[in-house]
Amino acid sequence: MSKPPVIAIDGPSGSGKGTLCKLLAQRMGYHLLDSGALYRLVALAAEHHGVSMENERALADIAAHLDVQFLTSADADKVVLEGEDVSLSIRTEAVGMNASRVAGLTLVRRALEARQRAFAEIPGLVADGRDMGTVIFPQACIKIFLTASAEERANRRYKQLKSKGLDASLADILVDIKQRDDRDQNRTVAPLRPAVDAVLLDCTHMSIAEVEHKVMTLIRNRGL
Ligand code: C5P
Numbered sequence: 001m002s003k004p005p006v007i008a009i010d011g012p013s014g015s016g017k018g019t020l021c022k023l024l025a026q027r028m029g030y031h032l033l034d035s036g037a038l039y040r041l042v043a044l045a046a047e048h049h050g051v052s053m054e055n056e057r058a059l060a061d062i063a064a065h066l067d068v069q070f071l072t073s074a075d076a077d078k079v080v081l082e083g084e085d086v087s088l089s090i091r092t093e094a095v096g097m098n099a100s101r102v103a104g105l106t107l108v109r110r111a112l113e114a115r116q117r118a119f120a121e122i123p124g125l126v127a128d129g130r131d132m133g134t135v136i137f138p139q140a141c142i143k144i145f146l147t148a149s150a151e152e153r154a155n156r157r158y159k160q161l162k163s164k165g166l167d168a169s170l171a172d173i174l175v176d177i178k179q180r181d182d183r184d185q186n187r188t189v190a191p192l193r194p195a196v197d198a199v200l201l202d203c204t205h206m207s208i209a210e211v212e213h214k215v216m217t218l219i220r221n222r223g224l
Contacts, residue, residue, distance in 0.1 A: 042059060131190040
């Protein structure tokens with residue numbers, strides 16, 4: 001049986017991957033993997049259970065046994081961790097920062113591999129992350145590396161947090177984004193980098209509609 005098609009979208013924090021992937025999944029009627037949410041969930045579960053961000057084995061154990069449900073409905077998507085709705089709390093900058101720390105641990109990444117690959121089901125998958133095209137789905141039929149300047153990404157993240165009613169400072173977000181870029185790009189395990197066969201897309205001066213149009217054209221040109 002042939003494998004379901006995978007569209008892998010990688011790139012740094014705040015490049016608009018999340019919004020793009022949601023739109024693409026809706027357009028294509030595909031499943032959606034938000035792999036960053038998994039690292040955020042590991043960080044949050046560790047916090048709940050009082051596990052240190054340095055304890056690699058205990059964090060990997062949490063990753064391997066994550067009790068999580070991704071619920072989708074017409075009005076809102078929900079992430080439920082151990083029975084609790086954490087859709088908002090996993091999106092804070094503090095959890096994002098801890099997620100980027102746990103994401104640098106080999107055993108944690110390994111513990112999440114099978115769970116991520118299991119999202120690739122018929123009719124297809126849009127996968128959002130840092131290593132979708134390089135490590136998790138190297139066979140993906142389309143790979144996009146979506147980026148934008150750090151300043152523009154910080155600005156977008158700021159607006160996004162504000163619109164969700166969360167407290168935010170633009171200057172702090174920019175520092176966090178640069179730190180996170182540095183950590184994601186320079187870690188030894190699955191560093192953030194474009195796959196050799198990825199299409200690079202710098203969306204600093206593009207609207208989300210323009211990005212979506214460009215990517216949909218690529219997808220259609222590949223016969224999907
Ligand atoms: O994409 P998001 O900001 O939700 O991801 C949170 C953190 O998880 C990132 O800063 C990155 O360090 C890590 N991550 C990763 N690999 C992925 C997805 C996210 O290392 N595939």
